[in-house]
Amino acid sequence: MKITVLSGGVGGARFLRGVHENLQSRPGEHSITAVVNVGDDMWLTGLRITPDLDSIMYTLAGVNDDVRGWGRVGESERVSAELKAYGVGWDWFTLGDLDIGTHLTRTSYLRAGMPLSEATAKISARWPLGVTLIPATDHEVETHVVTADVTMHFQEWWTCYRAALPALAFEYRGSESAVAAPGVLDAIASADIVLLAPSNPVVSIGPILAIPDIRAAVLSTSAPVVGVSPIIAGAVVRGMADACLSAIGVPTAADAVATHFGARSGGGVLDGWLIDESDAALAPILEAAGIATAVVPLWMRDLPLSSTLAGDALALAARLHGR
């Protein structure tokens, strides 16, 4: 089975672990490709930082910090303390020492002229991830947030301001002229199943689908496209997606996010959608909108639950395949 997952960082990483775990118990050959958001990426003190790619890599490699929820386990911040002493960088954005090892490696590859997708392949080859990671694009497409007073990089709005400055709009800078990284379009076109991880719809999945040829590939793939709601019972599972959704006029609700993505039959990207049992009442609305809906437990509290959720997503896709 060939599975392609559009994914953001932490939530996507947990979901990908579930997909990988779930496939272990199934007979046959399987491959998983993650098409990863690059909208959070940025240059910081001369380093290229790719938070979502790294969150996924660290999680799949089992070297992530589960307690803190991001970065490497056993991390230290000796380099960051030096940068602070020299007065460079952003003092609200911590770069761990182990993490800097990754950023330096990536940066050296990029500075040598390697595209991000190739650098990512070389870097992630360090661990047997079981998932092929491809950045959505090799272009620098960074998400910026428009607020009443200033426009800033998404990371600044998210990490420094904790998404508390009302966002008026999100700009996926450069997305219109960007093209998919090598391997992305084929991974979507030739997949048996395309999944949308329960990542932030506005700043994780949104920037991926804003790249014209990726959106076109999702619209035209023969594979069923199934998404997992990042909203449960009207609240975000993690992060501050509500602050993002409200900026684009989408209510923080499992059905609203699905209809924001839209049914493929109506020009959108979704064939199916998974919502939590607490949102069961929304299923008929979604079905009426042309989106096949499964009502299942969405909380990925541990690996077995993540695997079960992945299985539910694959089951819905199989049902759609049969149509």
Added chain:
Amino acid sequence: MKITVLSGGVGGARFLRGVHENLQSRPGEHSITAVVNVGDDMWLTGLRITPDLDSIMYTLAGVNDDVRGWGRVGESERVSAELKAYGVGWDWFTLGDLDIGTHLTRTSYLRAGMPLSEATAKISARWPLGVTLIPATDHEVETHVVTADVTMHFQEWWTCYRAALPALAFEYRGSESAVAAPGVLDAIASADIVLLAPSNPVVSIGPILAIPDIRAAVLSTSAPVVGVSPIIAGAVVRGMADACLSAIGVPTAADAVATHFGARSGGGVLDGWLIDESDAALAPILEAAGIATAVVPLWMRDLPLSSTLAGDALALAARLHGR
């Protein structure tokens, strides 16, 4: 008193501390400018490394590792271990975590378009060094070593091969078209005394003097130019300068190094030269060659001895001034 010192790394740093210490006890206003070798500089995993500038800065700031002889005290190598695990960089060249903080800061400035001299001024402003550090040039003039089989960067020859591969020649790549960094020529022209630190004559002082306008400034300054021998009793004080000297056909001897630099009266750069008491017999030879010579204890075993040596250099310069 305005003192300008041409300097390499570790030995130069120790000498500069001595100069600074010596001036503390003298009345009046004093300023010390170090014109620092950049021949050892290099790009490594996307970072710009400037070993001599850093050795001097750390030593003057009192944060150097005196036991190991280079780098920062209390250093760790967590980032380096990551780079190794990713398979990038040179595994024989260790980058400490604290040191990487400096390199990242410098690299971010350079990537933002700042010349090295300006980046150095901003970085060294962190500590009250008592000495103004200026790289000899803002151009990338790197020393390469020609051996029988290959030509390599000086750092590789020095650190990886421990200078054990016979060197046939040294190339100061780009020196001919390089120009002095802002402040260097004025520091030499307007100095009361120009000193050559007891640094490696071939790969520390040599690359500085290979920059045409710096050499011209030293040749034409009205200040006495006094050097300190890096050779004592036919042996190098530290490092492997003998392997460098033999490559250019200069014996490892205090008089040979001085005549290699040459007397200013004969088109060279030296007015005076300090040799160790164990080399006292060489003084007449040097005087006959037109180089005023002082016979003094040269070993900088501690700060008081370094200060005394600096005082001896200043005394010789004062004597030459009186001529």
